[in-house]
Amino acid sequence: xxxxxxxxxxxxxxxxxxxxxxxxxxxxxxxxxxxxxxxxxxxxxxxxxxxxxxxxxxxxxxxxxxxxxxxxxxxxxxxxxxxxxxxxxxxxxxxxxxxxxxxxxxxxxxxxxxxxxxxxxxxxxxxxxxxxxxxxxxxxxxxxxxxxxxxxxxxxxxxxxxxxxxxxxxxxxxxxxxxxxxxxxxxxxxxxxxxxxxxxxxxxxxxxxxxxxxxxxxxxxxxxxxxxxxxxxxxxxxxxxxxxxxxxxxxxxxxxxxxxxxxxxxxxxxxxxxxxxxxxxxxxxxxxxxxxxxxxxxxxxxxxxxxxxxxxxxxxxxxxxxxxxxxxxxxxxxxxxxxxxxxxxxxx
Ligand SMILES: C[S@@+](CC[C@H](N)C(=O)[O-])C[C@H]1O[C@@H](n2cnc3c(N)ncnc32)[C@H](O)[C@@H]1O
Numbered sequence: 306x307x308x309x310x311x312x313x314x315x316x317x318x319x320x321x322x323x324x325x326x327x328x329x330x331x332x333x334x335x336x337x338x339x340x341x342x343x344x345x346x347x348x349x350x351x352x353x354x355x356x357x358x359x360x361x362x363x364x365x366x367x368x369x370x371x372x373x374x375x376x377x378x379x380x381x382x383x384x385x386x387x388x389x390x391x392x393x394x395x396x397x398x399x400x401x402x403x404x405x406x407x408x409x410x411x412x413x414x415x416x417x418x419x420x421x422x423x424x425x426x427x428x429x430x431x432x433x434x435x436x437x438x439x440x441x442x443x444x445x446x447x448x449x450x451x452x453x454x455x456x457x458x459x460x461x462x463x464x465x466x467x468x469x470x471x472x473x474x475x476x477x478x479x480x481x482x483x484x485x486x487x488x489x490x491x492x493x494x495x496x497x498x499x500x501x502x503x504x505x506x507x508x509x510x511x512x513x514x515x516x517x518x519x520x521x522x523x524x525x526x527x528x529x530x531x532x533x534x535x536x537x538x539x540x541x542x543x544x545x546x547x548x549x550x551x552x553x554x555x556x557x558x559x560x561x562x563x564x565x566x567x568x569x570x571x572x573x574x575x576x577x578x579x580x581x582x583x584x585x586x587x588x589x590x591x592x593x594x595x596x597x598x599x600x601x602x603x604x605x606x607x608x609x610x611x612x613x614x615x616x617x618x619x620x621x622x623x624x625x626x627x628x629x630x631x632x633x634x635x636x637x638x639x640x641x642x643x644x645x646x647x648x649x650x651x652x653x
Pocket of ligand 1: 426427455456457458459476477478479503504505506524525526527546547548549
């Protein structure tokens, strides 16, 4: 496997992870995802700590894409929707990335194909589950359909959507992303990608740029109850997500951005919740941050609410190798929830 890297040191919290070699190829993306589940928000740490990384060898252009293509083939039998299967095939068609060094604040960061497509939150194929669920609930887009990803984190899955013919917008508050993905907005395959940076939807300019007419509004691992409404005092203020608006305003914003009939899908992979006598893990509380009544008050029809999706998540985790080489014990380490709401189709 051509991708060799020493582990990213993400923060002091990462110290106990010992010998996790998060960078030995895309198979190691699974292990990286595993640690991220345990360590929580990469974005929420100090930027310098979060981005420090030592590099042995940068991934050769094309090497990670080749591994992603293998992952895509492995997850095909798991995926049910015809459109989602086609989306997964796009992994092998991602554009190769030449390694380069960028400055993020005071720190130099190596961006190679591994970091570009999978370095921060793991394989883009993890989006396969939420897309499959969206398809099951009626998302079968035609060319030009619009998708919005709140807290996109990484570009791989967005490009795969664009290569499938869609107009994709991703927003993220992480300041590394506009540097790493400089000049990445624009046409992509038969679709397009628009990357926005800032706190959404608190920043009005982002709302304006995002526009309306979306067929699908996605949030994976971002709208977690624990991040938005922590049940206990978080260990650090960096372990919460600040929307900058009330729940009602957020839901109204999503509603306004969707086309009639458009879907709002929240999907969260999580580690086990902390026992009451242990420090609270915000990212383990993966239920919806909004109640069913709040969705309905905003005008949504709630199709699925806080559905436990542990078994499919574990199946996907296994296919992506999260349980390989001393990684997860999937039965005890991995949990998932999803909620899906629809903006009612307009009455003729
Ligand atoms: C745990 S990561 C999930 C990344 C990606 N969705 C995934 O599942 O791989 C959460 C992401 O949300 C972003 N984020 C948090 N609050 C945000 C906000 N108010 N507006 C935009 N992005 C935000 C973070 O920077 C981070 O990239």
